[in-house]
Amino acid sequence: MWLLTGALSGMLVATYFGGSKTPEPADESSVQQLGRPGKLGVAGGFLAWFxxxxxxxxxxxxxxxxxSGAITWFAPIQPVLAVGALVLTGVALFARLRGQVACPVRERPMEAAR
Structure with a gap:
């Protein structure tokens, strides 16, 4: 489970780097429904840490x-926290990549390519 959360977290962080902006959603209601992807990603990372x-x-x-409380009460809910982290990180990645059709690639001049 933590491998999937790590992979989703890595893909989510990678969307914030690379010099391109994610397209704005077509309507404002979709942003309000899913919340901000950054907040969901942070919440998913926080749950994954626990x-x-x-x-x-x-x-x-x-x-x-x-x-004794950590063993009795906290240990049984750790799998639930892991599933929650996976879901939150996946939703954040989906929201971040929504509307993304292709990755923009900058063309290099022929002299610079040699």
Whole structure:
């Protein structure tokens, strides 16, 4: 599960680099329905951070719940957090790539190509 979340997160981060802008959606309601892709991606990354690793190694869960609480309460919900992270990151990537038909490629002059 964390491999898929990592791959989706990498693709999402890659859409923010490369010098091209993502086209604006056709209507404003689609942005309001999905929210901002950046916020969804951050939320997915935050959930993935909590979902990966042992519950005792997670300092925040250990401080908030203690050792027995982390094992008893936090460990069983980690798979749910992982699925949530995967869904949020996938929705953010879909929203970011919506309307993207082709990647723009800059043409180089023939002298620079040699």
């Amino acid at each position: 979902a990966v690793g042992c519950p005792v190694c997670n300092k925040l869960a250990l401080l908030a719940l203690g050792y």
